[in-house]
Amino acid sequence: MEKRRMIIDTAMVILLPFLMAYSLIGETNHEILGIAMGVLFITHHIFNYRWYKNLFHGRYTFIRILGTIINLLLTAAIVLQMISGILVSKHIFTFLSIPGTASISRMVHLLCAYWSFMLMSAHLGLHVRSMSARVGIHKRPGLFRALSVLFILISGYGIYAFIRRQIAEYLFMKTAFAFFDYSEPVIFFLADYLAVMILTATVFYYISSFASRTAKNSRKKPLKPRLIIILVLLAAAAVLFVTMGMPYIRRHFIPVKIDRSQAAAMAAIDFGDRKILTVQFTRVGNSAFDDDVAAVSSASLMKDGSTLVGNAELLAEMIRNAAGGDLYAITTEKKYPSSYKDTCGEALKELNSGEESVLLGDLPDTSVYDTVFLVYPIWWGTVPKPVESFLKQTDLSKAVIYTVVTHGGSREGSCIRDMKPMTSGTVSDNYLTVYDDDADTARDQIAAWLKTCASADAK
Numbered sequence: 001m002e003k004r005r006m007i008i009d010t011a012m013v014i015l016l017p018f019l020m021a022y023s024l025i026g027e028t029n030h031e032i033l034g035i036a037m038g039v040l041f042i043t044h045h046i047f048n049y050r051w052y053k054n055l056f057h058g059r060y061t062f063i064r065i066l067g068t069i070i071n072l073l074l075t076a077a078i079v080l081q082m083i084s085g086i087l088v089s090k091h092i093f094t095f096l097s098i099p100g101t102a103s104i105s106r107m108v109h110l111l112c113a114y115w116s117f118m119l120m121s122a123h124l125g126l127h128v129r130s131m132s133a134r135v136g137i138h139k140r141p142g143l144f145r146a147l148s149v150l151f152i153l154i155s156g157y158g159i160y161a162f163i164r165r166q167i168a169e170y171l172f173m174k175t176a177f178a179f180f181d182y183s184e185p186v187i188f189f190l191a192d193y194l195a196v197m198i199l200t201a202t203v204f205y206y207i208s209s210f211a212s213r214t215a216k217n218s219r220k221k222p223l224k225p226r227l228i229i230i231l232v233l234l235a236a237a238a239v240l241f242v243t244m245g246m247p248y249i250r251r252h253f254i255p256v257k258i259d260r261s262q263a264a265a266m267a268a269i270d271f272g273d274r275k276i277l278t279v280q281f282t283r284v285g286n287s288a289f290d291d292d293v294a295a296v297s298s299a300s301l302m303k304d305g306s307t308l309v310g311n312a313e314l315l316a317e318m319i320r321n322a323a324g325g326d327l328y329a330i331t332t333e334k335k336y337p338s339s340y341k342d343t344c345g346e347a348l349k350e351l352n353s354g355e356e357s358v359l360l361g362d363l364p365d366t367s368v369y370d371t372v373f374l375v376y377p378i379w380w381g382t383v384p385k386p387v388e389s390f391l392k393q394t395d396l397s398k399a400v401i402y403t404v405v406t407h408g409g410s411r412e413g414s415c416i417r418d419m420k421p422m423t424s425g426t427v428s429d430n431y432l433t434v435y436d437d438d439a440d441t442a443r444d445q446i447a448a449w450l451k452t453c454a455s456a457d458a459k
């Protein structure tokens with residue numbers, strides 16, 4: 001039994017970083033590994049069912065309280081992750097998908113994935129002492145010391161990896177879309193996540209060691225376990241609401257107020273005699289917004305007085321104000337829904353169907369331009385269908401295309417790579433990404449980038 005428990009636990013630890021790699025290992029593989037993790041998770045619970053039986057019995061020390069909270073949160077996160085995983089499945093559980101739940105399930109899945117990852121690592125850290133006792137490492141002080149030094153060194157790198165991979169942003173929902181660098185070897189990704197796991201486990205290992213040492217010296221009467229669990233869960237819920245709920249509400253339900261002319265005011269940048277066209281596509285000009293859009297869902301929208309302004313729209317205005325030339329807005333015959341969530345669903349349908357978008361109005365004669373700035377939001381990791389249609393229907397053979405991708409966390413995804421076969425123009429690798437929350441304050445970022453475009457040769 002002991003041995004089987006060890007095998008299950010080790011398999012879960014090995015699987016975890018692979019699962020975090022999501023599309024880097026292939027979406028189907030991700031789903032298969034997700035199922036394997038689900039099976040291991042259930043088996044782990046069957047083997048450890050006594051933990052639930054004893055939940056309301058015995059003395060609650062600090063370390064038991066901490067362990068209980070971590071376990072309960074981890075169980076909740078994994079259960080939510082499994083349910084949302086089934087709902088967003090694109091390969092194995094497609095028959096179980098429920099219309100209208102895709103975007104919320106994706107968000108829950110991403111959020112729970114990061115919390116499960118951190119909580120599972122913490123859970124591991126709290127059990128390192130008992131696990132090392134089981135395999136007898138504590139009886140070999142030399143080996144124990146060598147491993148401690150190794151884990152502390154890896155933890156040092158783990159701090160760097162935690163920052164570099166922006167893990168806090170996922171945990172606190174600053175970003176709703178996962179970013180993957182497809183040009184990076186998967187092994188680097190796995191190594192970074194393993195280092196973060198080791199960092200978290202090491203921190204919790206030392207917390208448990210320290211607490212058990214101090215507990216031996218303490219004679220305090222323990223509080224009633226039920227009361228402690230309730231109080232601490234309430235405190236955890238309050239912290240989660242303040243750290244995650246509030247920023248989410250602020251970002252997704254209240255449009256940011258701007259003064260459009262001030263936000264887009266730019267000093268001129270010299271592009272010589274280049275023929276410049278700035279093209280933008282935004283959700284704002286292409287959605288049938290309800291009057292109370294702020295209450296429905298206004299993720300990343302800005303408002304100048306009573307006028308809604310899209311991120312791409314404002315960024316394109318900044319570019320035109322600095323670089324001069326003409327400005328063109330891509331508009332679609334179809335209007336996207338008012339709700340952000342429904343727009344995500346609609347956009348996904350378009351991508352899956354592969355149908356071209358019907359664009360409104362006459363397209364500009366793009367053949368006369370040698371420099372095109374194309375500004376658009378990333379949709380589902382790639383180029384929105386209307387932008388793709390614009391690129392396919394216009395002659396940009398004389399132009400270098402400088403792209404600005406605005407995003408909610410995943411940066412350019414595969415936009416630049418995907419654009420290249422869609423157009424006769426030359427897609428420059430000198431592109432810019434602007435985080436949606438930063439659109440109204442992106443003037444300096446845009447100016448610095450435009451200068452690099454101005455110094456490059458025209459086609």
Ligand SMILES: Cc1cc2nc3c(=O)[nH]c(=O)nc-3n(C[C@H](O)[C@H](O)[C@H](O)COP(=O)(O)O)c2cc1C
Nearest residue numbers: 177282283311312347377379380381408409410436
């Ligand atoms: C349908 C849809 C899909 C999106 N997909 C992504 C995505 O894959 N990655 C990401 O980081 N942000 C994504 N976003 C967020 C937008 O790219 C981001 O909020 C952008 O700044 C919106 O620009 P806009 O106001 O000009 O439309 C998506 C938004 C929508 C509406």
